[in-house]
Amino acid sequence: MNQIRYIGYDIKHDSKFIFDLPNGHDCWLFLLTHTPANFFVNGRLEEYPAYSAVLFPPNKKIYYSASQSVYENDWIRFDSAEPFVEAFPIQGHPFSPKAPEYCRQIIKLLAWEHAELNEESDQITHHLLSVLFKKLLDQDEENIKIQHQLVQLRKEIYHSPEKEWSVKLMAEKLHISQSYLQAIYREKFNISCMNDVISRRINYAQDQLLNSNLSVNEVAIMAGYQNIEHFHRQFKKITNQTPLQYRQSTSIKT
Structure with missing residues (x-):
């Protein structure tokens, strides 16, 4: 059986x-x-995109932190010999589940059940955890491959917002059609690929405006904008x- 020690749902940090x-x-x-x-x-610190899942085994190093202005997650600390x-098969390494919202709803149910603590709680908790882990593995080989490629593509976008990103370029990187890329990217991350690029560029620009002495034009170029x-x-x-x-208002607040 499984026993939940602590559980956090929809937890926010700065x-x-x-x-x-x-x-x-x-x-x-x-x-x-x-x-x-x-x-x-x-052996190194890397940024992973939203809706990354990770299972840390007992007595193994755990390190994760916010990479932007806000960090949010769900988490479960539990005992299990199941x-x-x-x-x-994936322990200690972040991966992207096929249906993160589905998984979130299971965690929400687990949080409710943990709060109830009635005589049926152990059995229900065991069932919900088994469903959760089954869902985390609910991916065929080809889907796992494309999901991994999408995550790597998004990581590259996040690390290099200054590149001249386009749907055509991104589709070519994954060797798929532009229409298919746009469909699976939105399904995976709940945002279009180009809107994700824009969001990352603006987020990067906000960080530079707040934490550097670069001019606005210099920040624009570093964020991937040739047209100021x-x-x-x-x-x-x-x-x-x-x-x-934005620079002036944040300076006043700090």
């Missing part, structure tokens, strides 16, 4: 959030992010402020 346990927990930890986050994997947990007026229009559309207004 940009300073860091969770660092060099020796891990003495139980299992499963988490599902809602926002991009940094994870320490294979094969579907112990033999889970276009940068101003998109920045204001998303933030309701011009870049200069």
Whole structure:
């Protein structure tokens, strides 16, 4: 059977959030992010996109932190000797589940059940956890491959917003059609690929405006905008402020 020790659903933290346990927990930890986050994997810190899942086994290093202004996730600390947990093929490494919203709803049900603590709770908890882990593996080989490629593509977008991203370029990287890319990207991340590029560019620009002395034009170029007026229009559309207004207003608050 499985026993939940603690569970958190829809938990929010600020940009300073860091969770660092060099020796891990003495139980299992499963988490599902809602926002991009940094994870320490294979000896280095890397940013992974929103809706990344990770299963940390007992007594193994755990490190993850906010990578943007807000960090949100669901998490479960639990004991288990069940094969579907112990033999889970991806441990200690973030991956992208096929149906993250479905998984979130199961975690929500688990949180409710954990709060109830009635005589049927153990059986229901066991059933819900088995469904959760089955859903996490509900991916055929080809889908796993394309899901991994999508995650890698998004990581590249997040790390290099200055590149001249286009639907054509992204589709060519994955060797699929542009229409198919747009469909699976939206299904996977709940945002179109180009809107994701724009969102990342503006987020990057906000960070540079807040934490550097670069001029607005320099920030625009670093964020991937060769047309400065276009940068101003998109920045204001998303933030309701011009870049200069954003820099001045955040300076006043801090």
